[in-house]
Amino acid sequence: MSPPSPEREAQHPAADSGGAPPAASPKIAAHRATAHREPRGRGRRPAAEVREDILDAAAVLLFREGMAGFTIERVAAEAGASKTTIYKWWPSKGALAADGYFHATEAELEFPDTGDIRADLRSQLRSFVHLITATAAGRLIAELIGHAQTDPDLAAALQTRYAGPRLRLAVDALNLARERGQLHPDINPESIVDQLWGACYHRLLVTGLPITEGFADNLLANVLHGIQDQPRNDV
Amino acid sequence: MSPPSPEREAQHPAADSGGAPPAASPKIAAHRATAHREPRGRGRRPAAEVREDILDAAAVLLFREGMAGFTIERVAAEAGASKTTIYKWWPSKGALAADGYFHATEAELEFPDTGDIRADLRSQLRSFVHLITATAAGRLIAELIGHAQTDPDLAAALQTRYAGPRLRLAVDALNLARERGQLHPDINPESIVDQLWGACYHRLLVTGLPITEGFADNLLANVLHGIQDQPRNDV
């Protein structure tokens, strides 16, 4: 699930190390700075405008305090919206959190195919490692996935809008490589994604072991060449 | 993280299919049947007895309703204990849930070494797949891990008492196999655990894709022989 990282920060490995932190969406700050608090009576406001305010506030709150402290009540207060309106559009706190996250990050997914599947996987995996270790998104994604275990709405949103698309990109890349003869014809691409990105999530969510670029390289080596003691080509 | 499954039911692959469902701790039902509801005044009761009642009630509630609906208030009510007592011993709802879970399952961990690392991994992995797909423990573990993302107490408990021990067993087995020359000397055992059990958790927690024995075998094949298109020995 979710190979190509959200936020997108670096395509070629070299640029990875100095990647700028994605920050909780600069556009949010800008928007709120200009269009903030001009009390305008109690009547109707354009739906789109309200929706924007709510999502902005949700994102800000989410990045500021995480899922703990993320409350429909507080989102409403900070958005200058009413709870009623929020409940009209989002079925649960989780659904709102998901929308808020996506609204703030709006990752343009890419999984460039250079022809060298090993290099491409390495690049994507390292980007992902950077995202979940060096930016606020890491803890946030963990908390969203955590909450999704008891919030079906959030689970659905994450699978549809987050995990699904990223999985698809990686699977496509793997299939292409297989067709080029770079990978064994019997492979199951989804499983490989599970063994690369899933291994990272395992450390993020369960064991808490450190997630480094070396770790990512190691995962890749294992799955490419196997771990049995036999002649390898390279690493 | 957690290779040998809790509950442990079958060591050799053949026995897996007919494994008895682990059931939510028969000892609980027995205990509660006998020692249920004889109102006994408000004075002091032996700490051990009270503690037992609380853990039993926690486990029952946990298996009956999952983490949603698992409330300190309700545990107290069903245990005939007071909230004060619970707060005296457990720092958070998550800590209590973890203790309740372990109290009910009390897995005796084993990772038998037959000398054939491939068969041993296969057996252990299949047992784990069975646990998280065919028993109530699957959803429950997912919910516990989910809550652990925002509850440090629960996270600590899970890592210390659940993930840690299971990871250690598997790592030990892998190290043994390496020393026997069955695995490449450069391998990192923890990474391999991430790529086998972690891949299953990925599907359980994130993508929701099906987790089957075939999937487990596939994971194992990938990591043993690699996925690059080159001559393999066997599968």
Next chain:
Amino acid sequence: MSPPSPEREAQHPAADSGGAPPAASPKIAAHRATAHREPRGRGRRPAAEVREDILDAAAVLLFREGMAGFTIERVAAEAGASKTTIYKWWPSKGALAADGYFHATEAELEFPDTGDIRADLRSQLRSFVHLITATAAGRLIAELIGHAQTDPDLAAALQTRYAGPRLRLAVDALNLARERGQLHPDINPESIVDQLWGACYHRLLVTGLPITEGFADNLLANVLHGIQDQPRNDV
């Protein structure tokens, strides 16, 4: 205040017993049966038609659920009108309720003067007792008066369209009787109305004691002859 009862069903005492139940306005049911629910876009509709629908809906709702459950929102929904329209014509929920009540009951007030003030008062008073004890109007009037204590619009409407006219009729009758020499020349007619109808309201609104025809007769006897121990003519 309100001597001559709304709905009015029987003028001469004898007919009282067999009075038909006033029913919550048959004309309403008829109207709603025909003009029900043909969604017709959002544009303009003849004001009169909309107004009629609203009043009908208000009356139906009022008689069905009382002032609790009587809501501008629900009236709008059941009338197929919008809240805007209602707020344009009625200043408050109470004003609408009052209008709805009068729309449904449309009492033709009468206080026939037979020349015998004692018989006339007795007849009117008994009719009023019947109205507030044997029909739905009793509870409703109580609730309207109740709400009027905190809703100036409703209070004004009730005094202008309900209490005022009825008070006037009774006062006129009493003045006529005084001019005929049947009553003491120093009397204050308004006070007498307070002591006859007001006494009934006291039981309806405050003490909850039973309101019977015997009670009405007793009120009349007291006020006609006094309660001091002295020779009376008759009762």
Next chain:
Amino acid sequence: MSPPSPEREAQHPAADSGGAPPAASPKIAAHRATAHREPRGRGRRPAAEVREDILDAAAVLLFREGMAGFTIERVAAEAGASKTTIYKWWPSKGALAADGYFHATEAELEFPDTGDIRADLRSQLRSFVHLITATAAGRLIAELIGHAQTDPDLAAALQTRYAGPRLRLAVDALNLARERGQLHPDINPESIVDQLWGACYHRLLVTGLPITEGFADNLLANVLHGIQDQPRNDV
């Protein structure tokens, strides 16, 4: 119903005119001034103390804003209590308002029997007139009775603790007078109360006509001597 006035202000007619306004319970202000706001953690507080705070706050709010603006939420806020606590003890807003009113006024009822029923009734009635016209209690009682029309809890409280006791006192006095031969043996004391105090309530709640001492005297004269044109003793 409720002949002897709450707050009790004057027994003999002469003192009536200069009666001091009963003020919204001086003891409240005193209490709140001294024992206000020493934050003491979140745990339990003596029930009696909390109850006192709540009733004080309720009374203050009630006298300050009337039933409109009287909200459980605001009482809780001003009392420094929690809504939960209030809902634990009072079934509805009306019940709390009633308790708050009685807590603040704590009228010591008296209906002194001088042997002259006419003088006693006159005194009591004038006191009542003063109460409902010259003090804040008038509007408040009206609003409480108003709300009682749709709040059974409030209705019960008013009848039990307000209307009932006052009715009883007056009825007893009337019965005594009857036994002394001052009143006709056939009278129904409850009806007479309805015709004296009830007539005042009628003006207060329904017609809005002015309630003066002259009006009270007139009510008394009517009911004592009757209104038919016949020789009277005096007025």
Next chain:
DNA sequence: CGCTAAGCGAGACGGTACGTCAGGTCTTTTG
């Protein structure tokens, strides 16, 4: 063996958030 104090059960307390409902006010859309 009797007294004391440790410590549990009970449950009320101040809070926070929930999800709902109605009141009024305003913009948009339609006839």
Next chain:
DNA sequence: CAAAAGACCTGACGTACCGTCTCGCTTAGCG
């Protein structure tokens, strides 16, 4: 272009749990 439609914010509702704390008791443990 006027009026109906309907979405908006506000504020209160009544409920559920949280974590804290007071109280009444019982029983264990000390004298």
